[in-house]
Amino acid sequence: MINYSERIPNNVNLSENKTLQRALEHWQPAFLQWWDDMGPDGSTNYDVYLRTAISVDPKGWAHFDHVKMPDYRWGIFLAPQEANKKITFGDHKGEDVWQEVPGEYRSTLRRIIVTQGDTEPASVEQQRHLGLTAPSLYDLRNLFQVNVEEGRHLWAMVYLLHAHFGRDGREEGEALLERRSGDEDNPRILTAFNEKTPDWLSFFMFTFITDRDGKYQLASLAESAFDPLARTCKFMLTEEAHHLFVGESGVARVIQRTCEVMQQLKTDDKEKLRAAGVIDLPTLQKYLNFHFSVTSDLYGNEVSSNAATYYTTGLKGRFEETKIDDDHKLQNNEYQVMDVAGDNIGTRQVAALSALNERLRDDWIADVQAGVDRWNRIPAKFGIDFKFTLPHKGFHRAIGMFADVHVSPDGRLLSEAEWTHQHLNWLPSDEDRLYVHSLMGRCLEPGQFANWIAPPGRGINNQPVNFEYVRFN
Amino acid sequence: MNAPAEHASIARQHLIDPEICIRCNTCEETCPIDAITHDSRNYVVKFEVCNGCLACVPPCPTGAIDSWRNVEQQQPHTLEEQLSWDLLPDTTELDNYEAQTGATGGGSETPAEVQQITDVATAGQGGPSLAPWSASHPYVNLYSPANPVTATVTGNYRLTDEDASSDIHHIVLDFGATPFPVLEGQSIGIIPPGLDERGKPHLLRMYSVASPREGERPHYNNLALTVKRVTEDHEGNPARGVASNYVCDLKKGDKVQVTGPYGASFLMPNHPGASIMMICTGTGSAPMRAMTERRRRRMALKEGGELVLFFGARTPGELPYFGPLQKLPEDFIDINLAFSRVPGEPKKYVQDLIRERADKVFQMLQDENAYIYICGLKTMEAGVLEAFRDICRAKGADWDALRPRLLTTGRFHIETY
Numbered sequence: 038m039i040n041y042s043e044r045i046p047n048n049v050n051l052s053e054n055k056t057l058q059r060a061l062e063h064w065q066p067a068f069l070q071w072w073d074d075m076g077p078d079g080s081t082n083y084d085v086y087l088r089t090a091i092s093v094d095p096k097g098w099a100h101f102d103h104v105k106m107p108d109y110r111w112g113i114f115l116a117p118q119e120a121n122k123k124i125t126f127g128d129h130k131g132e133d134v135w136q137e138v139p140g141e142y143r144s145t146l147r148r149i150i151v152t153q154g155d156t157e158p159a160s161v162e163q164q165r166h167l168g169l170t171a172p173s174l175y176d177l178r179n180l181f182q183v184n185v186e187e188g189r190h191l192w193a194m195v196y197l198l199h200a201h202f203g204r205d206g207r208e209e210g211e212a213l214l215e216r217r218s219g220d221e222d223n224p225r226i227l228t229a230f231n232e233k234t235p236d237w238l239s240f241f242m243f244t245f246i247t248d249r250d251g252k253y254q255l256a257s258l259a260e261s262a263f264d265p266l267a268r269t270c271k272f273m274l275t276e277e278a279h280h281l282f283v284g285e286s287g288v289a290r291v292i293q294r295t296c297e298v299m300q301q302l303k304t305d306d307k308e309k310l311r312a313a314g315v316i317d318l319p320t321l322q323k324y325l326n327f328h329f330s331v332t333s334d335l336y337g338n339e340v341s342s343n344a345a346t347y348y349t350t351g352l353k354g355r356f357e358e359t360k361i362d363d364d365h366k367l368q369n370n371e372y373q374v375m376d377v378a379g380d381n382i383g384t385r386q387v388a389a390l391s392a393l394n395e396r397l398r399d400d401w402i403a404d405v406q407a408g409v410d411r412w413n414r415i416p417a418k419f420g421i422d423f424k425f426t427l428p429h430k431g432f433h434r435a436i437g438m439f440a441d442v443h444v445s446p447d448g449r450l451l452s453e454a455e456w457t458h459q460h461l462n463w464l465p466s467d468e469d470r471l472y473v474h475s476l477m478g479r480c481l482e483p484g485q486f487a488n489w490i491a492p493p494g495r496g497i498n499n500q501p502v503n504f505e506y507v508r509f510n
Numbered sequence: 511m512n513a514p515a516e517h518a519s520i521a522r523q524h525l526i527d528p529e530i531c532i533r534c535n536t537c538e539e540t541c542p543i544d545a546i547t548h549d550s551r552n553y554v555v556k557f558e559v560c561n562g563c564l565a566c567v568p569p570c571p572t573g574a575i576d577s578w579r580n581v582e583q584q585q586p587h588t589l590e591e592q593l594s595w596d597l598l599p600d601t602t603e604l605d606n607y608e609a610q611t612g613a614t615g616g617g618s619e620t621p622a623e624v625q626q627i628t629d630v631a632t633a634g635q636g637g638p639s640l641a642p643w644s645a646s647h648p649y650v651n652l653y654s655p656a657n658p659v660t661a662t663v664t665g666n667y668r669l670t671d672e673d674a675s676s677d678i679h680h681i682v683l684d685f686g687a688t689p690f691p692v693l694e695g696q697s698i699g700i701i702p703p704g705l706d707e708r709g710k711p712h713l714l715r716m717y718s719v720a721s722p723r724e725g726e727r728p729h730y731n732n733l734a735l736t737v738k739r740v741t742e743d744h745e746g747n748p749a750r751g752v753a754s755n756y757v758c759d760l761k762k763g764d765k766v767q768v769t770g771p772y773g774a775s776f777l778m779p780n781h782p783g784a785s786i787m788m789i790c791t792g793t794g795s796a797p798m799r800a801m802t803e804r805r806r807r808r809m810a811l812k813e814g815g816e817l818v819l820f821f822g823a824r825t826p827g828e829l830p831y832f833g834p835l836q837k838l839p840e841d842f843i844d845i846n847l848a849f850s851r852v853p854g855e856p857k858k859y860v861q862d863l864i865r866e867r868a869d870k871v872f873q874m875l876q877d878e879n880a881y882i883y884i885c886g887l888k889t890m891e892a893g894v895l896e897a898f899r900d901i902c903r904a905k906g907a908d909w910d911a912l913r914p915r916l917l918t919t920g921r922f923h924i925e926t927y
Contacts, residue, residue, distance in 0.1 A: 084781075099568035102780055103644050252534075275569060278534035282571035285532045407533055407550065414529075414596055494530055495573045498647055508643070 046112030049196070060199050061113075064210055068192070071214045072107060076161060077168045077184055081107055084508040085181045086497065088279070090114055090189075101498045103508060109185045113196045116271040124262040126358050126365035127351040134264040138201050142350055146263060147202050149352060151209050152226055153254060154194030155216065157187045159230035160243070162218035167240055170477035172487035176237070178497065178506035179283045183244060186276045193269045201265065228435070229331050236473050237490075238291065238316065242328040245284025246405060250335045252277050253356055253401045260354025285408050286493060291316055292412055293491040296419040305421070311472055314488045318416065318423045320473070323465045325425060326446060329405065330433035336398040338437050339374045345390040355393065356400045372396055375430060377438050380450055382431060402427065433464065481507075519583035520604055524555045524562060528595045530574035537566040537575050547589070554592035564689045580604035621655055623713050624699060624772050631925040632776075634884070634891040636913055640920040642779035642881050646723070649691045650774055655714055658701060658767040659688050663760045664732060671827035677739040678793060678830045679758045680720070683766060684732040690768070692719050692733055694800035695776040695883070695923075699769035702756040714769055715753035718885065718925070720796035722804035736796035736830055776883065776923040778804065782813035785880040787871070789860055789894055791822040794886025794926070795830050801883070802843060809842060815879065817843040818870065822860040822890065824851035844870075861893035868901045875902070875912060882916065884924045891926045 043052060044062055051058050073081070084103040089110055122134045138146055161184050171177035191213065198206035216223050219231045229247060234240050255277060259270040295315045299305055307317045337344070347353040348367070355361060363370065370389035375382060389396075409425050416423045431444035443456035446463050465473075480487040484503025496502045526537070526546075531553050538546040538553065545559035546566065553574075566575050577598055581587065587599065620628075632639070641648075653659045665682035692698070699714035706712055720726075721734035739758040740751025760766065778786060778801045786805075788798040798819065805817060823829035826849060835845060846863040849855070864871055874880035875898065884894055895909075902909040916922035 101647055104781075108782070275536055275539075278532075278536045278569075279571040281534055282532050286530075286572070403550075404533070411532075499573065499576070500647070 046110045046114075048114055049200075051113065054200075057200055060207055061196065064195060064199070064207075067211065067214050068111070068188075068195075069107065071158065072161075072188060075158070075165060075217070076188070077106065077164075077181060078166050080168055080181065081105070082510045083181075084510065086178055086500070086504070086506045087182055087185060088498070090276075099498075106181060106185055109188070111185070111189050111192050113192060114189075114272050115265065115268040118264070118268060122264060124351050125260060126354050127262070127349045128366070129262055129351045130365055132262075134262050134267070136264055138263060142263075142352060143202070145347070145350075146266070146352055147198070147205060147209065149258070149347070150194050150197050150202075150266065151213070153258065154191055154198070154209075154213050155226045156230050156251065157191040157194065158213060159216075159218045159225040159227075160234075160247075161187050162225075163230065163232070163234040163243075164240060167234065167237060170237065170479055172237055172477075172480050172490050173485060173492070174481055174483055174506045175486075175493060175496065175502060175504075176287070176490075177481070179279075179287075180240070181507070183248075183280050183283055186279070189276070190273050193273055197265055197269060227335060229335055232331065235470070236477050237287070238321075238324055238473050239328070241284050241287030241291070242324050243284065244280045245288055245408060246325075246328045247332045247335070248277060248280040248284060249401060249404060249408075250332050252281065253397050253404075256356050257353050257358075257397060260358040262351030285411070287490075288321070289412055289415060290491040290493060291321065291489065292318070292415045294489055295321070296416055296421055297491065299421060300419055305423075314476065316473060316476070316489055318421075318425075320465065320469050322425055323463060323469060324473075325409070326428045326432065327464050329427055333398060333402075333430065334434060334436040336401070337394045339395040339398075340387055340391045341394045342391060344393040345388075348390060348393050356397060375438065377431070377442055377450070382444070382448060382450060398430075402430070428463070433460075481509075520580050521557075521583040521586065522562070523557055523579050523581045523586050524560045525577045525579055525587065525592065525598060526553050526555060527574040527577045527598050528552045529597055530572045532572055532574075534571060536569045536571065540566045540569050549593050552593050552595060554589055556589065557586035563687065620651055620772065621699075621714070621769070624716065624770075627716050627927075628772070631927055632923075634888070634895065634924040634926055635917060635922060639775050639917045639923055641775045641777045642784070642920040644779045644781035644784065645777035645920070646693055646780055648693050648696055648771065648774045648777060650696075650771055652690070652771065653769045655699070655701060655769050658699075658769045659685060659690060661685050661690075661766045661768045663762055663764045663766060665734075665762065666758075666760050669736070669830040674828040675824065676792065676828050677741075677758065678828075679737050679739070680830070681735045681737055681757060681760060682721075682726050682732055683735070683768065684730065685768075686731065688731070690731065690733070690771070691723070692771045693723050694719065694778050694804050695797045696771045696773040698733070698735070698771055700753060700757060701767040701769065702753045703767070706752075712752060716770075716772065717757075718793075718796035718800075719771075720799045722800050722807060724807075728807070736793045736799065738793045775920070776885075776925055779879075779881050779920075781879075782811075783815045783879055785816040785818070785874060785877060787818045787820075787874050787880060787882045789820040789864070789882070789884045789886075789890075791860065791886030791890050792828075793830065794884075794890075795821060797883065797885055797925070799831055802838070806838065806842065816874075818846070818867075818874065819843055820846045820848070820860045820863050820867075822848040822850065822886070825849055826852075859893060860890060861897040864894060864897040865900065868904065871898070872901050872905050872907070875916070876907075878919070878921075881921045882923065884926065886926060888926045891924060 045051060045065060085106055086101060086103050087109060089100050089102065124130055124132050124134055164180065164184060167180055168177055195210045195213065198210050216225050218225045224231045234243055255270040255274050259267050259274060261267045295318060298310060298313050298315045302309060302313060310317045367389045371386040372389040372392035373384050374387055374392050374395050376385045406427055409427060413424050428446035429444055429448035431439035432446050434440055443451040445451055476489045483505050486492045492502050496504050533553060538548060542565055543559060545556045547554060579599060581604065661683040664684045667680045669678045669680050670676055697716045697718050699716055701714045702712040717735045717737060719733050720736045725732045726734040737754055737757045740754040743749040786801060790798050802817060826832055846867060848858040848860045848863045850857045850859055884891060899909040902912060
């Protein structure tokens with residue numbers, strides 16, 4: 038049960054631990070100040086139709102109401118504790134899960150939590166100006182929902198830092214509010230979270246692709262032997278689903294709108310479609326290529342001893358660890374990774390333990406592919422011969438074995454000259470970005486949508502599409 | 511519409527819209543009985559496992575989960591069919607009928623008798639009213655007369671003094687594991703068992719819920735009703751109310767057939783700082799008790815906003831919830847009680863108190879954050895509206911101009927009978 042009568046809503050009996058409560062109550066104003074400084078631009082006084090968790094069971098965590106975002110009940114919610122829960126993988130498999138951090142894993146776990154925690158405020162910062170160019174009230178509301186939940190995810194990580202890492206944890210909690218996305222002197226930890234989210238197409242691609250990385254990272258941390266981390270991530274996953282929905286349906290609606298206009302004008306000519314104010318499908322493919330490749334880097338090196346250590350020590354499992362049918366120790370297993378050898382891209386078998394980053398990336402790719410397949414049903418429905426495809430794993434990578442080579446989307450190794458000559462056919466050019474940017478304008482009449490995007494099939498929480506999802510005061 | 515005989519075995523099948531679903535796995539994770547599964551293409555619901563508990567519905571980010579089709583009980587869409595879909599199947603003729611068994615998808619039509627009762631009850635508003643903007647989203651018509659839910663009586667207490675002329679009961683119903691979400695101000699239907707004098711099943715009767723949304727006993731799936739035993743008709747002639755006598759005589763453990771919930775406008779505002787004026791007589795206090803109790807349980811949040819209550823009865827002994835009301839702090843609720851039959855004292859009605867408090871009442875009529883609720887006997891309604899009109903006139907305002915504004919902003923709600 039969530040206790041809402043306290044300053045910090047929680048289901049962790051915060052009031053029984055006065056030291057922790059004081060520490061978090063000290064952090065709370067700093068968080069609110071950060072939200073004020075770096076949260077959605079100019080939104081303080083809006084009443085937004087938000088989903089708020091009022092308990093962690095299915096009935097309670099999807100409670101809808103108009104609220105002002107600074108009054109959103111950010112708090113600490115963990116999925117319920119399971120009695121007698123055992124560690125399901127690694128060297129400690131079969132032992133009781135840990136309620137406290139074992140000393141030897143302290144700094145590693147802290148690093149994992151800080152890295153995850155850092156992405157949450159980072160994405161809010163990346164998206165803070167988008168509200169000014171929202172294509173509809175419905176989309177504006179979805180953006181704000183994503184933002185407040187990223188804020189809550191930050192709370193979740195800071196709680197773990199404060200509760201289990203003492204002074205170091207508190208200092209890390211403060212640093213999470215001090216780093217800034219894209220700041221030269223004090224940037225966010227991961228590169229993808231220092232990129233700009235300059236327009237709504239980027240936002241939809243980001244939530245579809247990059248938040249899906251979040252889903253896979255959280256899912257593997259939800260297997261952790263450190264139970265408070267596992268329970269925290271499990272509950273965060275339920276909120277993450279909405280972000281994926283915003284992205285997938287957002288891009289789908291852009292595709293839908295473009296296909297409608299292609300049918301009306303009976304053309305696939307880029308210039309004619311741009312003159313009609315919609316985003317041609319090849320440009321959408323370029324955005325997909327960009328976001329897919331940049332996010333792919335977030336999984337790290339294909340072969341990684343760190344990943345192996347995280348696994349054997351029980352800190353981070355695999356996606357759906359308990360549903361996998363093997364010994365969950367992986368000492369004798371192998372896994373296939375790609376390999377660049379001379380002029381060829383081949384494959385080789387490596388120890389499964391060292392390939393866990395790659396495995397998680399593969400799980401993620403399969404999930405992205407499923408979403409892309411659903412997008413492809415839209416042109417097919419219109420009888421338009423166009424299919425979105427995911428680029429090759431090695432395309433446009435900055436981390437891992439492909440960092441030093443150039444690979445085309447269909448998987449050919451390219452010379453420097455070929456890459457220079459061709460890459461703007463595959464990645465958004467300045468001209469493409471300027472065009473997409475030129476479409477961004479505010480459209481805030483209830484039920485009205487910008488010309489470049491179709492309305493959604495249904496509203497949020499069964500409300501009509503023309504519902505007043507945001508009220509300006 | 512009732513199904514013709516050849517469709518007597520229509521079932522409501524729970525499906526997932528493959529066009530909207532994003533495969534986030536939340537439903538499968540949430541389902542308490544593993545009725546949901548998936549392949550690389552679609553998420554699907556096992557017809558023979560799903561019991562329609564709706565636990566998966568609120569967590570779904572897309573709404574894809576809230577899809578329903580009527581099918582012949584013996585011929586549901588199989589898992590193989592569902593896994594192959596790109597789109598939901600078209601609705602069929604069967605979807606025009608009331609499903610007899612299986613899960614309830616919600617959103618079915620309001621029964622005619624409920625509509626009729628509601629039209630009469632809200633006639634005094636002077637037009638349709640909207641719910642307050644900050645009201646929570648109500649579930650309505652989850653259970654129809656053809657497909658009611660069975661509740662268990664877990665309590666039945668007499669609220670009025672033994673020697674009082676009215677016999678009002680506080681009834682607690684428990685729904686076990688069946689979802690029955692209600693908000694303060696909503697009503698439920700109760701179908702008395704047996705047949706009427708023409709040999710037909712009894713029509714349902716509607717009762718306002720007297721407990722807040724999280725239950726009479728918080729976080730148990732229960733609710734409370736305030737029911738007066740009807741012993742005379744509106745003209746004062748002896749008449750035994752079938753339903754009210756049935757309900758007032760219920761014993762702990764008895765099973766009751768319940769429909770609803772009903773009502774999507776007589777709902778309380780939820781935003782901090784919202785004030786509520788409640789005017790009621792007798793069992794019209796039920797929704798007021800629900801709202802008051804909701805606010806009482808949230809007192810510690812200090813959300814602001816006033817509660818003002820005008821409550822009329824013949825004597826203190828006939829005033830339901832008189833004892834607990836007296837214990838509420840004055841800075842939480844401003845209570846104004848009117849008694850019309852206290853020996854040795856002049857008769858006093860709620861409209862008299864409203865006039866005495868003209869300044870306060872007028873201020874609230876003007877306050878965009880104040881919401882006004884009237885519930886009780888029709889005879890009170892006219893007096894209250896007349897008092898509003900007089901107060902406005904005395905303050906140089908025009909009630910007839912103000913009332914439509916109150917209605918369009920969801921600030922004025924009447925249910926009288």
